[in-house]
Amino acid sequence: MAVFMQSFLSGILIGGVYALIGIGLTLIFGVMRIINFGHGDILMVGMYLTYVLFTWLHIDPFVSVLITFPLMFLFGGFLQKVFINRVLHAVAQNQILLTIGLGLVMSNTAMLIFTSDYKILTTSYSSSTLQVGGGVTVSTPLLISFAITAAVTAALYWFLLKTDTGQAIRATAQDREAAQLMGINVKRMSILAFGLGSALAGTAGALISPTYYIFPQVGGGFTLKAFVITVLGGMGSVVGATLGGILIGITESLSAVYISSGWKDVVVFVLFLLVLLFRPSGLMGKSRT
Amino acid sequence: MRKHLLALGVAAVLSPSLLAQKIGVINTMSGAEAPIGENITNGIKLAEEDLKKKGFNLHLVWEDDTGKPQISMSAMEKLATRDNVTGVVGPYTSACSNAVAKLAEKYKVPLLIPAAAKEEITRLGLKHVFRMNAPADKYASSLIDAALSLGKPKSIAFVYENTDFGTSTSKTAKDYAARKGLQVLGDVAYPKGSADYRSSLAQIKSKNPDLVFMVSYVADAILLMRQSKEVGLQPQAFLGAGAGFTTTEFAREKAISEGVISCTQWTDDVNWPGAKDFGARYKAKFGKEPTYHAACAYASMVIMAETARNAGGDRAKTRDGLKSGKWNGIMGEVQFADYDGFNNQNNHTMLVQQIIAGNYETILPAPFATKKPVFPFPKWK
Amino acid sequence: MANPVLKPVAGILVLGALFALPRFVDSPYALHMMILLFMSISQGQSWNILGGYAGQHSVGHAAYFGVGAYTTMMLMHAQQVAPWLGAWAGVGMVAVVALAIGSICFRLRGPYFVLASIAVAEILRLSAINLTGLTNGAEGILATDLPPFKIGATVITDFSTKVPFYHAGLALALATITITYGVQHSKLGYFLQAIREDQDAAHSLGIPISRYKNIALVLSAALTSLAGSFYGVYVGFVDPPTVLGLDVSVQIMLICIIGGMGTLWGPVLGSLVLVPLSEALRSNLITEALVKAGVVNADSRTGLFLKENLSHAHVLLYGVLVVLVILFMPDGLMGFFRKLASRRQREAV
Known part of the structure; x- marks a missing residue:
C-alpha cells in the first residue's frame, strides 16, 4: 500500500510539471495548428536561463520564474514573428521541419555556449523531503514546483477566460477564419500564443531544474511527452492538458511499479494511440468534424 | 644540390623525432553522447600538448562520429585511406567501436579504444584492435567483491539504465551475484533521463535488500540517490x-552521496605515476575535474603516439609495438594482453572508492587504499 | 533535353559510368560515401511514395527501416540466414507491421497522423530495447561475418571489399527510382496524387482511398525495409537508437523535403546535397579546403577558430540550413529550380 501511495503521489507531483509543458504546447497548437517539435528545446533554454541566473546572480530557481517567464515570452514571440509566422499557411511537414530545425539550432547553440556537460543545480533544499505519514514521503522542491504550477495555471485560466486578449486568443483557437472576420488580429494572437507557450515551457524548465539536471539535448524527451499530453487532453484544450499531464505522471509512475520501468513509456504511447483512435478529440476536447 | 636535398629528405624520414606522427581521433563531439565525449577530447588535447613539449611532431586528425556507427565508419574510412594515419584512438561509444573495429582490422590500422565498455569488442580475435579500459564485467565483480569483503550481505537489487552499458554491466553483475550466493530481489531497468524513479525505488525498498547495485552513466545517479533518500x-x-557515480558533482551533493561505494577506472589520488599531476593540470586547463574517460584517453594517446614514433609511422610495426609494449603511466601499468577470451585487452585494475567526508577515497584494492571503508551505509538524516 | 534520343542515351551513359566507377576509384572512403549516398536515395525515394505522392507525412519511417534491419540481422546472427534472403523476410515482416500501422494511423489526418506515426515508431524502439531475448536489447546485434554470395557453385563475391556493397547499393537506389517512376506513371500514382490533393474529392470520385493509401504504405515500407537491411549488413551492427530512433525518421523525411517532395528526382537531389554536405561539415573538410585554397592560414586565429569550432558546430549549421530551406525554398531544390526555369522562360518571352 505504501508503494502504491508513494507512486501515486509522486506521479501527481511530476504530472504537474508535465501539465505545464503540455499547456504551452496545446496553446500553440490551438491557435496555429502547428505541432511545435522545438517545444522541448524551448524548455531547455528556460533551464539554462535558470542555471545562469542561479550560478551567476544567485537567484533561487523558484524565484527566477519571475524573470524566466517574461524573457521566455519575448523569446517565443520573437521565434513566432521571425520564423513561424512565415509558414502558417505552408504544408504541415514544412512546419514540422522548421520547428525541428529551430530546435537543432537552439540545442547546438546551447552546446557551444555551455559545452555538452551535465549541469546540476544544487539548492539547499534539493534533497529535502516531507513525511506524509504511512512511510510515504514527498520531495520538498517537487511540492513547491507543483504549487507554483498550480498558481501559474490558475492565472492562465483567469487570463484566458476573463481578459479581452485571452478571449481573443481562445476565439482564434476555436476558429481562425471567424476570429479574423470578427476583427481579431490573428497574427498578433499567434505571437501572443507562441510567447505564452514558450513562457510556460520555460517556467516548467525552471521548476524542474532543482530536481533534475541540464544538458543541451534534454528537450527531446519532453517534446514527445508534451505531444502525448496535448493529444490526450484534446489539442487546444488547456483544461485537458492540465488533466493530461497529471494523468501521464500517474500512469508512468504506476506502470513503472506494476508493469516495469522499461515498458512504462510504451504504456504511455499505447494509451496515446488508444485515445487517438477512440476519442480523437481527446478527453476534454470538443469533437471537430 | 638535388642529391643533397634528397639525402636530407631520407634523413628526415629515418629520424623518428622529425617525422610527423599522424594519428586519427574518432570521438563523439556532438549529439546525445557528447557530454562524455568531451572528457575524451580534453584528455587527448592535454596529451597532445605534453607530447609536443617532449618534441613529438604530432599531427592529430579529429573526427566527430556524432555517436552513430555509420558515421564512425565514415570517419575510419577517411582516416585509414585518405589521411593515411598511423593509428587511431577512439571511438568513444561501444556501438561505434564495434562498427569501427572490423574496419581497423581490414585496413590493418592499429586502433586503441580508450573507454568503451562492451566486452565483445576485444573478444572477436581482432589483431589490430586494442583497449585501454577494463570492460563491463569488471565493474560487477569488483563492486560485489568489495561488498562481500566488508560485510555479510545476503541479497541484492539492481537498478540500471536500459542502455548498452547499463544492461551489459548488470547482466554480468546478476550472474556474478548468483555465483556468490546473493539472492536477487529486484531488477529494474529504467530509461535514461527519466525525472522520476520514486515508484521503482519504493518498490525496491519494500523488499528490503542488503545491497542496491545501480548503474548510471550520467547525472541520473544524483537523481537516483536523491530519490532513494526521499x-x-x-x-x-x-x-x-558507471561514470554517473564518480563525478565531482555527485560527491558535492553531500546529503545524498556520502557513503556510496563506486568503482572507477581511474582517480587522481591513486599512486600511479603522474596521476595527481594530470588531475591538477587538467583542472587548471579545463576548469573541471577529469573523469576516468579523460585519463584513459590521455594514456591511450600517449601510448599510441610513442609507439607510432618508435615504429617510424609504420602501421604494422606500430601494431607490433602496441602488442609487445609495456607502459607505466597515469593509468598504472598498461599491457595489452590475451586472457579469459580477451585479446589485446589491458587487464586494468578497477579502483573501488567510497565517498567519505565529501571526497572520493579509494578503499580497495588494498595497495591503493587511502581510507578505511564505512560500512554499513549510514542512516539517512 | 529536347532531343528524344539524347535523354535515354545520356541515362545509359550515366548508369554505365556509375556501374564501372569502382574500377577507376579505389579509394574506399569515396566508395563508402557513394554507398551512403545510395542508401540515402533509397530511403528518401521510399518515403517519397507515401509522403510525396500520397501526401501522408509519416514521421515514423524508422519503424520500417529498423524492423527490416533487425529482421535481417537477427536471422543472420541467430539462424545464419544469408542477408539477401533475410532481407525478404524483413520485407514480409515490415509489410505486416505497415498494415497494422496503417489500420491505426490512416484513420487519422494531418497532425494526428504525424503524431501517431511517431508513437508507433517509438513503441517499436522501446520494444526493441525491452525484448532482450529477441533483439539483445540495448546491446544491439553485432554480425559481421557475411557468407560468400554464390550462384550455383561459383562464388560471385566474398564481401572482402566495398565493391559488392557499392553495386548492391546502386541496384537498390535504381530499383527505388524505377519503382517510383512506375508509380508516378500508373493509375496508382494518379490516384495517390488525387488523394493527396483532396481526400474528400477523391473519395467522391469513387477512388477506394483506404486501399490505395495502404498500397502506397506497404510499398514505401517494404523499400525502406530493404534500405534498413542493407544498412544493417553494411555497418554490421544494429541497436535501437541507430535504426529505430526518431532522428532516423526525421532524416528520411528531410531528404525529400530538401530535394523536393512528390518529384522523381527530388530525393536524389536531396541526397546529393545532404550526404556530402553533412560529411564535409562533420569532418571539417570545409576548413581544410579553405586552408588549402589559401583563404585562411591554418595557424592564424581564424584558422584555429574554424578548426576548433566548425566540427563542433556542424549540427548547428545543419539546423540553420534546414530553417533557411524551409523559409526560402518551401518546395525544396526541385521547386526552386523549377521556379528559376519558369522565370527564365518568362523573361525569354
Missing part, C-alpha cells in the same frame, strides 16, 4: 557503477 531506501551499501 523514499527512505536503506540498504547496507549502495554500489554505483
Whole structure:
C-alpha cells in the first residue's frame, strides 16, 4: 500500500510539471495548428536561463520564474514573428521541419555556449523531503514546483477566460477564419500564443531544474511527452492538458511499479494511440468534424 | 644540390623525432553522447600538448562520429585511406567501436579504444584492435567483491539504465551475484533521463535488500540517490557503477552521496605515476575535474603516439609495438594482453572508492587504499 | 533535353559510368560515401511514395527501416540466414507491421497522423530495447561475418571489399527510382496524387482511398525495409537508437523535403546535397579546403577558430540550413529550380 501511495503521489507531483509543458504546447497548437517539435528545446533554454541566473546572480530557481517567464515570452514571440509566422499557411511537414530545425539550432547553440556537460543545480533544499505519514514521503522542491504550477495555471485560466486578449486568443483557437472576420488580429494572437507557450515551457524548465539536471539535448524527451499530453487532453484544450499531464505522471509512475520501468513509456504511447483512435478529440476536447 | 636535398629528405624520414606522427581521433563531439565525449577530447588535447613539449611532431586528425556507427565508419574510412594515419584512438561509444573495429582490422590500422565498455569488442580475435579500459564485467565483480569483503550481505537489487552499458554491466553483475550466493530481489531497468524513479525505488525498498547495485552513466545517479533518500531506501551499501557515480558533482551533493561505494577506472589520488599531476593540470586547463574517460584517453594517446614514433609511422610495426609494449603511466601499468577470451585487452585494475567526508577515497584494492571503508551505509538524516 | 534520343542515351551513359566507377576509384572512403549516398536515395525515394505522392507525412519511417534491419540481422546472427534472403523476410515482416500501422494511423489526418506515426515508431524502439531475448536489447546485434554470395557453385563475391556493397547499393537506389517512376506513371500514382490533393474529392470520385493509401504504405515500407537491411549488413551492427530512433525518421523525411517532395528526382537531389554536405561539415573538410585554397592560414586565429569550432558546430549549421530551406525554398531544390526555369522562360518571352 505504501508503494502504491508513494507512486501515486509522486506521479501527481511530476504530472504537474508535465501539465505545464503540455499547456504551452496545446496553446500553440490551438491557435496555429502547428505541432511545435522545438517545444522541448524551448524548455531547455528556460533551464539554462535558470542555471545562469542561479550560478551567476544567485537567484533561487523558484524565484527566477519571475524573470524566466517574461524573457521566455519575448523569446517565443520573437521565434513566432521571425520564423513561424512565415509558414502558417505552408504544408504541415514544412512546419514540422522548421520547428525541428529551430530546435537543432537552439540545442547546438546551447552546446557551444555551455559545452555538452551535465549541469546540476544544487539548492539547499534539493534533497529535502516531507513525511506524509504511512512511510510515504514527498520531495520538498517537487511540492513547491507543483504549487507554483498550480498558481501559474490558475492565472492562465483567469487570463484566458476573463481578459479581452485571452478571449481573443481562445476565439482564434476555436476558429481562425471567424476570429479574423470578427476583427481579431490573428497574427498578433499567434505571437501572443507562441510567447505564452514558450513562457510556460520555460517556467516548467525552471521548476524542474532543482530536481533534475541540464544538458543541451534534454528537450527531446519532453517534446514527445508534451505531444502525448496535448493529444490526450484534446489539442487546444488547456483544461485537458492540465488533466493530461497529471494523468501521464500517474500512469508512468504506476506502470513503472506494476508493469516495469522499461515498458512504462510504451504504456504511455499505447494509451496515446488508444485515445487517438477512440476519442480523437481527446478527453476534454470538443469533437471537430 | 638535388642529391643533397634528397639525402636530407631520407634523413628526415629515418629520424623518428622529425617525422610527423599522424594519428586519427574518432570521438563523439556532438549529439546525445557528447557530454562524455568531451572528457575524451580534453584528455587527448592535454596529451597532445605534453607530447609536443617532449618534441613529438604530432599531427592529430579529429573526427566527430556524432555517436552513430555509420558515421564512425565514415570517419575510419577517411582516416585509414585518405589521411593515411598511423593509428587511431577512439571511438568513444561501444556501438561505434564495434562498427569501427572490423574496419581497423581490414585496413590493418592499429586502433586503441580508450573507454568503451562492451566486452565483445576485444573478444572477436581482432589483431589490430586494442583497449585501454577494463570492460563491463569488471565493474560487477569488483563492486560485489568489495561488498562481500566488508560485510555479510545476503541479497541484492539492481537498478540500471536500459542502455548498452547499463544492461551489459548488470547482466554480468546478476550472474556474478548468483555465483556468490546473493539472492536477487529486484531488477529494474529504467530509461535514461527519466525525472522520476520514486515508484521503482519504493518498490525496491519494500523488499528490503542488503545491497542496491545501480548503474548510471550520467547525472541520473544524483537523481537516483536523491530519490532513494526521499523514499527512505536503506540498504547496507549502495554500489554505483558507471561514470554517473564518480563525478565531482555527485560527491558535492553531500546529503545524498556520502557513503556510496563506486568503482572507477581511474582517480587522481591513486599512486600511479603522474596521476595527481594530470588531475591538477587538467583542472587548471579545463576548469573541471577529469573523469576516468579523460585519463584513459590521455594514456591511450600517449601510448599510441610513442609507439607510432618508435615504429617510424609504420602501421604494422606500430601494431607490433602496441602488442609487445609495456607502459607505466597515469593509468598504472598498461599491457595489452590475451586472457579469459580477451585479446589485446589491458587487464586494468578497477579502483573501488567510497565517498567519505565529501571526497572520493579509494578503499580497495588494498595497495591503493587511502581510507578505511564505512560500512554499513549510514542512516539517512 | 529536347532531343528524344539524347535523354535515354545520356541515362545509359550515366548508369554505365556509375556501374564501372569502382574500377577507376579505389579509394574506399569515396566508395563508402557513394554507398551512403545510395542508401540515402533509397530511403528518401521510399518515403517519397507515401509522403510525396500520397501526401501522408509519416514521421515514423524508422519503424520500417529498423524492423527490416533487425529482421535481417537477427536471422543472420541467430539462424545464419544469408542477408539477401533475410532481407525478404524483413520485407514480409515490415509489410505486416505497415498494415497494422496503417489500420491505426490512416484513420487519422494531418497532425494526428504525424503524431501517431511517431508513437508507433517509438513503441517499436522501446520494444526493441525491452525484448532482450529477441533483439539483445540495448546491446544491439553485432554480425559481421557475411557468407560468400554464390550462384550455383561459383562464388560471385566474398564481401572482402566495398565493391559488392557499392553495386548492391546502386541496384537498390535504381530499383527505388524505377519503382517510383512506375508509380508516378500508373493509375496508382494518379490516384495517390488525387488523394493527396483532396481526400474528400477523391473519395467522391469513387477512388477506394483506404486501399490505395495502404498500397502506397506497404510499398514505401517494404523499400525502406530493404534500405534498413542493407544498412544493417553494411555497418554490421544494429541497436535501437541507430535504426529505430526518431532522428532516423526525421532524416528520411528531410531528404525529400530538401530535394523536393512528390518529384522523381527530388530525393536524389536531396541526397546529393545532404550526404556530402553533412560529411564535409562533420569532418571539417570545409576548413581544410579553405586552408588549402589559401583563404585562411591554418595557424592564424581564424584558422584555429574554424578548426576548433566548425566540427563542433556542424549540427548547428545543419539546423540553420534546414530553417533557411524551409523559409526560402518551401518546395525544396526541385521547386526552386523549377521556379528559376519558369522565370527564365518568362523573361525569354
